[in-house]
Amino acid sequence: MTTETPSLLSAEFLQRLDRLALIARKTQIGGMKGERRSKRKGSSVEFADYRDYVQGDDLRHVDWNIYARLESLYLKLFQEQEDLTVHLLIDSSRSMAFGEPSKIDLATKLAAAIGYIGLVGYDRVSAESFADGTTHRLQPCRGRANAAKLLSFMSAIQPDGRTALEASTKSYSLRNRAKGVAVLFSDFLDPEGFDGCLRRLQQTGSDCYAIHVLSRDEIDPPVAGDLRLLDSEFAVHVEVSASPGLIKRYKHNLEGFCESIRKQCLSRGIGYIFAPSDESFERLTLDVLRRGGMLR
Amino acid sequence: MNAWELFWRNTGTVLRNAFLAPPYLWFLAIVPIIVLLYLLKLRRTQVVIASTLLWMKTLEDLTANAPFQRLRKNLLLLLQIIIALLIAFALARPFIKTQGAAGQNLCVLIDRSASMQTREGEQTRLDLAKQQAVEMVNAMQRGDKMMVLSFAENSDVLCELTEDRSRLRGAIASIEPSDTATRLRDAFFVAHSLRLTVADLHAVVISDGNIHDLAEIGPREFGQSREVADQSTEARSRGYDLSFLQVGSTNNNVGITEFSKREPVPGASGEQQALVAVQNAGAEMSAVTVTLSFNDQPLAVEGVEIAPGETRELVFAHPELGEGILKAVLDSDDALMVDNTAWLSLRPAAKLRVLLVAQPDATGTYFLQRVLAPDPRVELSTIAPVNYTPTAGYDLTVFYDHAPDALPEGTLLFIKALPPIEGLVSEGTIENPPVVAVDAEHPLMRFNLNPANVGIQSAVKAVLPEGSRPVVSTTGGALIADVSRGGQQIVWIAFDLTDSDWPLNLSFPLFFQNVLAWAPRSALASESSVDAGRPITLIGQSDVAAAVITRPDGTQETVPLDPLRPVFYSNTQQAGVYTAQLGDNTERFAVNLLDPAESAVAPSDALAIGRGDFEAERGNVRQNREYWRALLVVALCVLALEWLVFSRRAWM
16 A cells, blocks of 8 residues: 655655666667756767768858868767656556555655656656556656655555556556657566566667565465465465465475576666565665666 | 985085084075175166267277186175175085184083092092193183183082183092082083173083983072073074083993892891892903992902993891991902992981970870880880970970960970970961872972871961971861971971861871971981981980081091081081081991992993083093184174275176
């Protein structure tokens, strides 16, 4: 469950986040001027290249010193600096409500932290929480001034509905063409599987990360006795008689499940970060994400 | 009988052959209850979780990897049903018939009665029984114990419960045949008493099955101890742990089952008669010759043909023979020899010396003299009390209204006067006492003597000493009492003869006949034959300290005598003529088997003890070996496994 605190992140923690920055492994074309190196050539002070003058070029960019020496017109090109779009995709299906603290709690905090870092770094941050049939969006915004808006959006996310990872990712990628950094927060517990979702994420061309959030109850299930386990999203149940052998096999399957997601991500160039919901949020942000190459 | 009844009957037979307590199989009804409880118990707790995705995959794996998944799912139920079945079967005490007798405490009871002398080929049945017992000793294993008893008329514990095989073999070898009847009760009682303290005691009776007192074996016979009686009742209800090992097979025997003489009428001259009853217990017609001899001089010979199972009586008439041994010999080469000869000891009628101590002119004295003097056996002397001094040599002394300071020898009868016995104290008189009870079992009350209609004016009321036996009682005391002390026969009559109309009553002379017959010497005179194993009576004399008994086999034994009371010699296991040398006198006693049941040597196929029939086993002991303990151990193991499964679900 989300904790609807106005201050999702404490002021002290936000100050610590000020010192961090998002790492974009790829150089992308941005939408507006910013502080990120763009593939475009533009008007920064950093020299990029020369090219032949063609009619219509701005004469102010002609390198006259070259012309004096070679009597040919060359245009001096400079590196363009643009902003970066940070896409925060949060799975808000009902299964994300489980755990103590809940998975959605961790996911929104992490998303808020990454979004905040993006805002501080003059990146364009957009966010979307999705489940089957329900979608909430945060329109792209930039600048520290939108931090409250971001935090408010994150705080308002309520888990509901079924998981529909592929459909939701596909819908988002069609609507948001801007490339940048895309971070997906999910437990990936989708009966349809996670392949399609990761494929769609890869196809956005962004620098992608998958943050796999699982609760402690899922990692180490505290079941005992004869139980009927009801699915929170689908009208299915399983009957189990808890035993060490059963738990062992479950954990084995869970390991295989996580490993298969990690391998899929690796093969698609997606960064994979495993985040237990009871893990310290600060440690995840300041340590795990940094070591995962997302922050510096 | 319809099919349903037949089914139940057959089922009952099958169960009884497998279980000692089949009613406990009703405990099996617990099984459906367990199933019901299990079904009720399996209401699973519902828990909502984020996703069942991984659990489904896990269960799919399990199903794929476990072909007996359905079985394992209900493993607890199966284990509980198995436990219930094991407990139910254990309660029903299942058993199997096993050969041999190893692994238990055994009590071996060996029959050594007369019928065990029956020849089976070259050996007697007793030899075969001893061989069987020795084989059982040889089959003993470490930790096994055995005790050995022999039984005939009497029972002997030859070796107490021990592991020492040599002692057991020695005890078995020491068993000698006896010419007596068979009585198992005492030996059974010993075995049964031991069973109360020794666990797993299994009794093995080695016998031909001709045991005559089986009906007497029951809780009442063990009645002194309530615990023993209860145990016996339990044994009757659930079957006693006993095996009957049968020896012998032949039934070929003809034997004398009765030998007696008929006295001629006193005072009349005439022939005496001897009766010989011969029984053919075999399966074929038998022609035998009976020879009657007196002091080894033949008197008569008679041949007779006897049909199978029949008894023929032969009457031999012979003249007055005097004192000696009358012998009947059966000329038959059959399996059992001991019943082919019988003896009778003929003695002249004994003279009883009776002393009447009474005032000669008293009315009661008159009555007493009139009733005692006419008896041809009696030599009556009368003496006044003032002249009386205790004198030896009287068989009966009658004190009328006088009591001496000390008791003399012989049988004593006190009338009115209280005998000088400690504890016998007068407490006044009873007026007009009615006769309210008569001890009809007492020898003094023979001939159905009933003095109930006797009128008595006054009687002495006295406290009888301990051990006394009221013979005729009134309200508040005894009218006639047996106050015998230390074997000396003493009778006390509490009233004066002249204070009653008893002397005019028929019961008066009959009572004195009984008193005379009660005296040991007259009892001895009538005793011409004694059953083997029963005691013979030796009457002491003041000048003879001991009697030398010569047994039929020639061995001698010295028996000390008591001048005051008769002595009983009981070592009469052997049939034949016993000679007792009493100083200058020689007494001869005839000891006979004369038992139709012992002469019928056909072995019995079962022993009916209590309500149980113990079928005969031959060759080797087949015993019921129970295995309920093993079932309980298995049940405990399964219970532990069930607990393990329940607590860990390791199988899942």
